[in-house]
Amino acid sequence: MTRKLLAGLVTGLLVTGFALLGGGVANAHSSPVGSTPDNGAQIDTSPASVSITFNENLQPAYPSMTVTGPDGNLWSKGQPKVEGPVISIEVGELGPVGQYTIAYRVTSADGHPVSGKRTFTLTKAGNGTPGPKADANAKSGGGSDGGVPLWVFIVGAAVLFGGGLAFALFGGRGKQRK
16 A cells, blocks of 8 residues: 555656656747847937837737837837737837837737847937836836736646545545445
């Protein structure tokens, strides 16, 4: 009986270990392959919009894209748009000279969120009107995605597996009545 229990526990631990380690790190998420303006570009006129192109189509759900100027204000207008592998947002005329940051968060084809930043520098001042400060949403309590961490699912699966293994080993066996 003890030998069966030990064998069952060792088998369960090995299966769980291989399941956790065997998956490895997923490298199949979307990644940017270009942008307009190019990352690090120096431009002298405002683009009508900015865009980032990825290596695969994106899911259109929950995109986020902002353009923040050197003054800390938002210069993007409206909501981002996803078309195939491209996310874009309108900008309009920019304002002060300096570095602008394009921040993005998209959902890759495999369902994982991908986020990052790209920059460009405006070399001639424009006459645009800025939006609110970029951190205004964070100060008002927004910005949390409320997602459930992956480890919760892994622990849950391990507990379910262990419970199933215990039931398989001991569940149907009671003392036989005479």
